[in-house]
Amino acid sequence: MKTRNEIWNACRAAFPYTLPILTGFVFLGIAYGIYMHSLGFSAIYPILMSLTIFAGSMEFVAANLLLVTFNPVNALFLTLMVNARHLFYGISMLDTYKGMGKKKFYLIYGLCDESFSINCTVDVPKNVDKGWFMFFVTLLNHCYWGIGAAIGGIFGSLVQFNTEGLEFVMTALFVVIFIEQWMKEKKHHSALVGLGLSTVSLIIFGGNQFIIPAMLMILTVLTFLRKPLEKVEVTA
Secondary structure (H helix, E strand, O other): OOOOOHHHHHHHHHHHHHHHHHHHHHHHHHHHHHHHOOOOOOOHHHHHHHHHHOOOHHHHHHHHOOOOOHHHHHHHHHHHHOOHHHHHHHOOOOOOOOOOHHHHHHHHOOOHHHHHHHHHOOOOOOOHHHHHHHHHHHHHHHHHHHHHHHHHHHHHHOOOOOOOOOHHHHHHHHHHHHHHHHOOOOOOOEEEEEEHHHHHHHHOOOOOOOOHHHHHHHHHHHHHHHHHHHHHHHOO
């Protein structure tokens, strides 16, 4: 049984590593809260969605799903495609989460890109419990996102201003993510395949229906091209 001091020490050790996440999550969360208000939702929606979904870009997508005809199959596939990378995160953390007790359930639920990066790369101080350290990294990041969404939702509902064009924030978010991935990779075969197939899907299915077909085509083609692309990267 860990004492309160040991738990508090783990929290204090985790906090400095999450400070960069604090800045990004709060401001992005504010944009999300204001975006939800621009779609006609009260502040309670972004607050509850940020606390229960906690899936970053998927929450922006979910905002639009709430406005269209209910289609659970479409929502399921879209969620799987947007957050498919978490399947690999989870598999890689199986050994790390062993022996974490009840904390493991929250660690699994709250796993996001940023928490994964910190918990995988940081050398936890010897005098700090590793399980509680990872727990507080996850919890703090979760709180940052929730706080940002709450601020944005409340601010948007209290202050009247023109939100026309704010829906572009979701498009901008995915563009930034794409650019970051492009800059990290030396070879851009996967990105070009994605762009090409997305364009084809857009032409065939139109702007309202192209996302799911595009993602399925990208997944299929990249699965077949995985070995050839890996050979190209190794020889490069």
